[in-house]
Amino acid sequence: MPPYPYRLVIFDFDGTLADSFPWFLEVFDHLAERFGFENPDRSHLDELRRLGPRELLKRLKVPLLKLPAIATYAQRLQNQQIEKIVLFDGIAEVIRDLKARGVTVVVVTSNDADNVRTVLGSELSTLIDHYSCGSSLFGKAAKFKTVLKAFKTKPTEALSIGDELRDIEAARKVGIAVGAVTWGYAHEDSLLSEKPDHVFAKPADILNI
Template sequence: MAYSLAIFDFDGTLADSFPFFLQAQQRLADKHGFARIQPDEVEALRRRPVSDLIRNSGLPLWKLPRIASDFRTMMRDHAAPIPLFDGVDTMLGALAARGVRLGLVTSNARDNAERILGAENFRRFDDVDCGMSILGKRPRIRAMLRRAGVGPAQAIYIGDQDSDGEAARGEGVAFGAVAWGYAAPDILRAAGASHEFARMDDITTLLAP
């Protein structure tokens, strides 16, 4: 299947931000009164849907926007640079060179995404939708398809969580699941992954052969 639009998640897909997330989660848990993630829980948590994690943490849903805002601020002020996964630069360059339109949909802040990606990588994206949305990613994917003039069958959404798969499937878009992000592969398969990427260059092989 040839895809003319590739929409990417950011954290855990392009940016290796999970180590920072674990550090930030400790501070946010103390501030907002929900359970800390313990080091020995991490692997088991990767095998559970995001909805279960939120429910079992004791985190009230109404606090999510405030917590997400605090997280983005902490990332902006973080002194050590958050790295991209190996091969992101090459992969994005190859897709852009083959004429694949690139989109970015993330709950992270635009300035964080631009700083971590770097100016050259950020310019490669034809459409960027950043920031927290209480409606989730489905309407954002739908809007990006509309702006690109692309039908769902011509697009793929690439991410690392089961919620990414649910959003993609809800809009009739293929879900490309990466193996290097937050959720374990079996969780992503259960979320309806159309393609599984074990390495970054697997994305290039599929989209820009």
């Protein structure tokens, strides 16, 4: 088995490991009605997936003061419905293969740690070396720095894998390589415009760099 080019791989969760987008669409109508932001027709979904986080909030006219309450409420809903969310096909094999090659595997997400472990299942959850979960005032980049320090890893030895523009932005802030997956929340064109170091069209591609 050939060595992997990175000592440490940091995975995002929603849209990267877990297929939570269908669930999000399912509860979006309820969230929009409850918190009073726009609820575009599903025909605009492709357009919305091309927007970055700030542009998306502006397009949906989400009141920024309500954002913490929206995030908290959505998290509570997901906690109650976590059984509806599953891993993408092929993710389990990727995690097992990386661990077999001696790679340190970390999950960094704003999602709840219990949710992450539930979706991963008992076997895979024990293969993850570290979980950095929950919202942070300092953002994902700060979490990345903490992980690098904890595992005594240089930025050049680490790879961040995510599905959103903010994942790319956070990785670049700390100087680690960027891997963008095209099966998640953000549109492929938007991800490619940021010129990530690696682009993965399917989970198995993660193993072939």
